[in-house]
Amino acid sequence: MQNNDACLIIKDLHANVGDKPILKGVNLTIGAGEKHALMGPNGSGKSTLSNVLMGHPNYTITSGEVIFRGENLLELAPDERARKGLFLAFQYPVSIPGVKVFQFLRNMLQSRRGTDVSVRDFRKLLKEKMGLLNMREEFVKRYLNEGFSGGEKKRHEILQMALLEPALALLDETDSGLDIDALKTVCESINAVAATNPDMGLLIITHYQRMLNYIQPDFVHILFEGRIVKSGGKELALELEANGYELIEKQFRQPVSV
Amino acid sequence: MAKTETLYRWQEALHTPVSAAWMQTLRQNAWQAYQDMADPLPPQRNLRKAPILDREGLQVPGAGSFSDALKERQQSWQFAAALVQDNGAEVALTLPQEVQAQGVILTSLKTALEQHSDLVQSHFGTACAPTATRAVALNAACWQGGLFLYVPKNIELQLPVYFLQSLSTAQSALLSRSLVVVERGAKVSLVLDSWSDGDNGAYVSDVLEVIAGDGAQVQLVALQAWSTQAHVETVRQSKLGRDAHCTDLQVTTGAAYHHASNLVDLMQNGANTRLLGLTLGSRQAWYRQDTLQNHLCPHTQSKLVYHSVLRDQAYSFYNGMIYVDKVAQQTESYQLSRNLLLSDASRADAIPNLEIFADDVQSGHGASIGGLDPDQRFYLMSRGFDRRTAEDLIVEGFMEEVILQLDNEVLIEQVKHHLAMYLLGQEPEEEA
Known part of the structure; x- marks a missing residue:
């Protein structure tokens, strides 16, 4: 795949939860190495989009297509999507008691690479990436997300991203629940991962503009009622910050059909 | 008769x-x-x-x-x-x-x-x-x-x-x-x-x-x-x-x-017990577990954690009792029964009971019965684990939660080894 090829192409994507349509025709193209921000008010479908892209079983695709690195993404199971280089940093990572972080991370990396990674090599890599995120080594002796603070959960998600080096990372409200210092550390490490992987595409999903102070997006999109209603450069985010979502709501609110 | x-x-x-x-x-x-x-x-x-x-x-x-x-x-x-x-x-x-x-x-x-x-x-x-x-x-x-x-x-x-x-x-x-x-x-x-x-x-x-x-x-x-x-x-x-x-x-x-x-x-006074249970049921297995944490003196402690993993048509009935005598003040007791159902035909019933006659004690009890958490499975699959591996990891974690409370490294390792051998024998034959 060449650098200038699109990493992800979403065409007229419609998706439901049960009978309720949430996504109503999303169009979005992310090129390799591009940083996109997806903003929108609560309930606009931001998290649905990230879950649909990762393949969460609760959503039904009713029409549209998604091409990821030249392949039809929607035909793949979540684990296949992951192995092909798609990554989702969860807004609310679940805890899995009894599963140790160290073993989990090592197995995860092995399944992504399709080869064994020796404990020694893995320790070395892990140490490097954890240093990047200001994480203490004791962390990996704990159980997956069990008893993690909000900040620890988010750091752990970004640690996984740093280890996996995905082709496209979806960051679902990674800023939520972080205080300003933690947000800064997390954003800096996202930037560091992006800098070492210049081909990595990023889709930053967020409600607020503050995360974009640290990560400069190339494009900003506004999702409203299941559609991208406005796209632009990073100035769009600042505009939103100044005016709030009210203007968008006035301009794009669909009349309710009876 | x-x-x-x-x-x-x-x-x-x-x-x-x-x-x-x-x-x-x-x-x-x-x-x-x-x-x-x-x-x-x-x-x-x-x-x-x-x-x-x-x-x-x-x-x-x-x-x-x-x-x-x-x-x-x-x-x-x-x-x-x-x-x-x-x-x-x-x-x-x-x-x-x-x-x-x-x-x-x-x-x-x-x-x-x-x-x-x-x-x-x-x-x-x-x-x-x-x-x-x-x-x-x-x-x-x-x-x-x-x-x-x-x-x-x-x-x-x-x-x-x-x-x-x-x-x-x-x-x-x-x-x-x-x-x-x-x-x-x-x-x-x-x-x-x-x-x-x-x-x-x-x-x-x-x-x-x-x-x-x-x-x-x-x-x-x-x-x-x-x-x-x-x-x-x-x-x-x-x-x-x-x-x-x-x-x-x-x-x-x-x-x-x-x-x-x-x-x-x-x-x-001061007696302390920890009761751990791990039940793996398959086929038509029928299990019943009656437990009693009998607090007869002050400052006694008990903690019970029973987990069961049920496949096929397996059944488990947990019937537990915490009894705290009226002289048994300042006691701590805890009782938890959790049941993981891995098939539609498996079933579990749990009845955690308390009988407390003292008025200055701490006691807790609970029970849960349910299938694999789809969000846990999705999380693991989103990290590249195939469905089977993801489910095995969740079940293993559920079992380890109990075993790790043993406080004895050698025994923990040996019990884990024993379980691994058992699970190996249980592997369903790979579909051709």
């Missing part, structure tokens, strides 16, 4: 005289009690129907042997001393001189009656009365196998004592009665490994009493790996002295029917 001669065929054959006169009397009284008692009524709940064993078709087991399978099983453990019984008869005993020199007694209960009759008599039945229930009375009247372990005052054994018992005669009945006495300040761990091979029906009754003196520390790990058609009744009753600690892990992987009672009496 018709008490015909045929009904008591194997029971009478096993109700044979023993050497100690006091025990002979005790057996006769128990036999009488067994005949006079009615079977207990089933709980007034809508439980799944238990499988029925044709008891009349059973026979007395033949002579025991120390088969290669038993040797292999024993070799997978590290131990300070070991006893192996097959069909209720002692077939191997390892008791190194240095352990014996400390005054530790490990022997079959039958042998103990010949050599240490007074010692056995002073403890036997003090934790679990010989006629407590009909099943216990039958056991007292007819037991053949079982061990006697005695650990004298202030003696600490680093490695566990290992007791392996098996049943190798098909369609037979095995009754064993064990007595463990751990004196003041002594420390011991005991692995109770129960195993039988094949698919033959059998009846197993196993009663174990543990008497832990003041400050004693006891760890019990019981592996119940009876054959898939066995009907098993186990009763464990422990009596804990002042500041005594007793941790007990029950791992149940076998049997068609297993009714386990696990009762702990916290008799003195």
Whole structure:
């Protein structure tokens, strides 16, 4: 795949939860190495989009297509999507008691690479990436997300991203629940991962503009009622910050059909 | 109930005289009690129907042997001393001189009656009365196998004592009665490994009493790996002295029917128990677990965590009780039963009970029954684990949560190894 090829192409994507349509025709193209921000008010479908892209079983695709690195993404199971280089940093990572972080991370990396990674090599890599995120080594002796603070959960998600080096990372409200210092550390490490992987595409999903102070997006999109209603450069985010979502709501609110 | 001669065929054959006169009397009284008692009524709940064993078709087991399978099983453990019984008869005993020199007694209960009759008599039945229930009375009247372990005052054994018992005669009945006495300040761990091979029906009754003196520390790990058609009744009753600690892990992987009672009496101030249970049910297995955390004195503590993983048509009924006497102030008790259902036809019922008569205590209880969490599965799959691996990881984590509470690295590793071997044997054949 060449650098200038699109990493992800979403065409007229419609998706439901049960009978309720949430996504109503999303169009979005992310090129390799591009940083996109997806903003929108609560309930606009931001998290649905990230879950649909990762393949969460609760959503039904009713029409549209998604091409990821030249392949039809929607035909793949979540684990296949992951192995092909798609990554989702969860807004609310679940805890899995009894599963140790160290073993989990090592197995995860092995399944992504399709080869064994020796404990020694893995320790070395892990140490490097954890240093990047200001994480203490004791962390990996704990159980997956069990008893993690909000900040620890988010750091752990970004640690996984740093280890996996995905082709496209979806960051679902990674800023939520972080205080300003933690947000800064997390954003800096996202930037560091992006800098070492210049081909990595990023889709930053967020409600607020503050995360974009640290990560400069190339494009900003506004999702409203299941559609991208406005796209632009990073100035769009600042505009939103100044005016709030009210203007968008006035301009794009669909009349309710009876 | 018709008490015909045929009904008591194997029971009478096993109700044979023993050497100690006091025990002979005790057996006769128990036999009488067994005949006079009615079977207990089933709980007034809508439980799944238990499988029925044709008891009349059973026979007395033949002579025991120390088969290669038993040797292999024993070799997978590290131990300070070991006893192996097959069909209720002692077939191997390892008791190194240095352990014996400390005054530790490990022997079959039958042998103990010949050599240490007074010692056995002073403890036997003090934790679990010989006629407590009909099943216990039958056991007292007819037991053949079982061990006697005695650990004298202030003696600490680093490695566990290992007791392996098996049943190798098909369609037979095995009754064993064990007595463990751990004196003041002594420390011991005991692995109770129960195993039988094949698919033959059998009846197993196993009663174990543990008497832990003041400050004693006891760890019990019981592996119940009876054959898939066995009907098993186990009763464990422990009596804990002042500041005594007793941790007990029950791992149940076998049997068609297993009714386990696990009762702990916290008799003195500061006694502390941790009851752990891990049940892996498959096929038509039917399990029932009755537990009692009996707080009879102030400042006593108990914590119970029972997890079960049920596949196929397996069924589990958890029936637990925390009892806090009115003098048992400042006690802490906790009880949790969690059940993971991995198939549509598996089922679990859980009844956690509290009876608290003291007014200054902490107590908590809970139960959960449900399938695999789809969000956990999705999370793991989104990290590149295929569906099967993701599910295995979640189930393993669910099991490890219990095992890791053992506080004994060596035992944790060995129990995990045992489970891994069991799960390997359970792997469904790969679809072609």
